[in-house]
Amino acid sequence: MKHQQSSVYVDLQQYQLHLRRLIPLQGVLNPVLFLHGAIENGRIFYSQSGKGLACYLADHGFIGYCADFAGRGLSQPSLSTGFNQSQHDVITRDIPALIEFVYQQHQQPLTIVAHSWGGVLLAASLSRFPGLIDKVRAKVYFGTKRVISVRSFERKIKIDLLWNRLAPWLGKKYGYIPAKQWRFGADNEPTRFLADTINWIKGAPFADLTDGFDYAAASQQVVWPPSWHFAAVNDTVLGHPLDVQYFIKETAQQDGKYTLLGRAQGFMQDYDHISMLTHPCAKQDHFAQLKQWLNELAE
Template sequence: MQQESLFITDNEQQLHLRHIWQRPGGVPIFLLHGTIENGFIFYSEKGKGLACFLAEQGFDVYVGDLRGRGKSTPLINAQSCFGQYEAITRDIPLFLEKIQLLNPQKIHLIAHSWGGVLLASFLARYPQWLDKVLSQTCFGTKRVVTAKNLESFVKIGLIWRYIAPLLVKRHGYLDAKKYRLGADNETKQSLQESLAWVKPGHWRDRYDGFDYQQAANAITWPPTWHFTGSKDQALGHAQDVQLFIDECGNTQAKFSLLSKQAGNLVDYDHINILTHPLAVEDHFLPLAQWLKDKS
């Protein structure tokens, strides 16, 4: 298996795109991380993770780091003035345009958590890309959080809505790595935008008013598969994943709740749904077959 880092220049920003492949000419797949994360949720330089597994299955795999995260530079700091709007209207199009230059075949899209909201927003906003998309897969993706339990109260009610804004006020950005809240940091703008969207309400862009909900219900979605874990009680609770599917008007989407009761090897949570060693022989294998079928 081979890996290389590609960089895309956007003014002063360098966007990092990790390319992973075993043999040339495979069907391309683009993977996008969520909030307070980066592309390492999907791969390691030692060949672990979903991206590396899919490369072993013959796919041509690309993993993006949204601006300021992972190996994209400069890293997020107090002067960073970008958020979801830039991710949807700049980062994702630039990543996909780069992949199209390297491999002009139709592409599969895979996202974790909030990355699925960003990708769905991108497709709703730029429906001309739909003809180039073979499928989309989401792990633990929700927009609104309605689940009411202890984990949801701590992670959303306490940390995200109360502590995170206090840390932004102190530092000028969310230093999630320093406080061990996540694998990467977030800008003040991206935190404010996600806070606005995670509350029940209309799915609309705070920057220019674009109505994502209306646009999402006007398009025909590519074949879609949503996964979440039974132990994901806050960031990708099953009821909120279903709410997002309904909000998109994606009536044909598949939805799998991974649990031992359902025949899986593990009761997965929000992170180990992608990182658990048993995931490869559990849900990664049927996903790879589904992607091949949709190719």
């Protein structure tokens, strides 16, 4: 492992956001902020043993900041204390604060890497606060979709039954979504946040569920920084390639790169929603391509 890890916190008064900072041992390059998706935390990008995209990039000179959204991971307080949060809070408060924090640390634009729902929140935040875009060098999305349009038995189980019915019931019972305890996620989820995601997943307009801000319209007016969208062949529900492409179109990011990760496309594996970030072969496949792209942008 060619980097060191430590924890830092962004204090937002009512709560503190945890960031796992990965510092290269030699030749620090550009900063990278990592944003996780629903029912997970920043560990999707790193491990203490050196696995994951953030570790890979840190070993090649990119200083990483893997965020835990409020109540998740090592952020404080935990959801079990009664803490709750909406999507509106993440979009209007947390993501801007994280971008500002990393920017202030290095005084240079940062790359933002998002997995799944984290990419939806990122696009919403940047379209709402376009002034932040000057502080963003590039955006990278892995399996990011807003609407789940695919119809299948797997969708009925994972989305219609588990996410749309069981999870809200658990939220009423526990005060938060105990996804980790019930083994359908890597971390727990705030009840209000879950309710917001259900509306968008079902196809409600891309508008803020708290104050009505029209993210779809705002996205059309944004001059986006360079972007790269990854989808996976075996991502059959949570980030189906067709839904990823719909998200790209809805947010006017057609000028960005799009890559489908599968053997037929020349990659070593037919990746899925999680393995696109965790499979050992990813280092030789798209991680290496991403590193080269980021190096080219930095020149």
